[in-house]
Amino acid sequence: MSESIDAFEAGNITVKSLMDKARTAARQSYSPYSAFAVGAALLLKDGSVITGTNFENASYGLTLCAETVAVATANTAGHLAHIRAIAICGGKFDEDRFIGHDIIYPCGRCRQVLNEAAEIGHYDIMVYCGSAEGSEIEPHRLSTLLPHSFGPKNLTSPKND
Structure with a gap:
């Protein structure tokens, strides 16, 4: 998959x-156990990328988790x-190469962390889930990976409006 993510105003x-x-x-993962x-790579509105592992x-x-590390780095x-988007991939890593062809998805905690960023940014983040070696990539909107989400919008008090 090599189409441009031009909907995110991100250049090339x-x-x-x-x-x-x-x-x-x-x-760069520290995963001895x-x-x-x-790995996760966040695409920002200006086209820059922040990574995490x-x-x-x-x-x-x-x-x-890689996604949480990347989001915390973006916040910092x-x-x-x-x-605007995040790419996630991973798998067993042995002798400087990935093993396996399964697509991975963000865990529930990471979906919730991404939802917080999505609500703050008023944007339904694209989530690209991939296999470790890159042969497969699935695109999803965050809202489809975390339907009926709970976030800042649920904590707004009428007194604060």
Whole structure:
């Protein structure tokens, strides 16, 4: 898939190049327990890209997902409301190569984190889910991956309107 993501006002970024950036990030994964490397690449409104990778922890519960790392990095840079697309890929990583052809999808926690950014930015983020080696990519709108979402809109008080 190499069509332009021009709906995001992002210049010449393609789905393939965004996925390639996610794959490059996955190579930096710290995943000594699962050996399952995940990379994420966020496309911002201005065409820039922010990446993240999963970061495991011996306690497991403190593990950080690639998508969450990327979104937190975007927030730190002042771009939480500017996310327009995310590419995600991952799989078993062995001897500098990915093993497996399965498409991966963001977990529920990551979908919720992305939903927060989507609501703040008033934009239904495109989520490109890919296989580790890049042979397959599925496009989804965040709203289809997290229907009936709960977010900031649900916490608005009539007193704050």
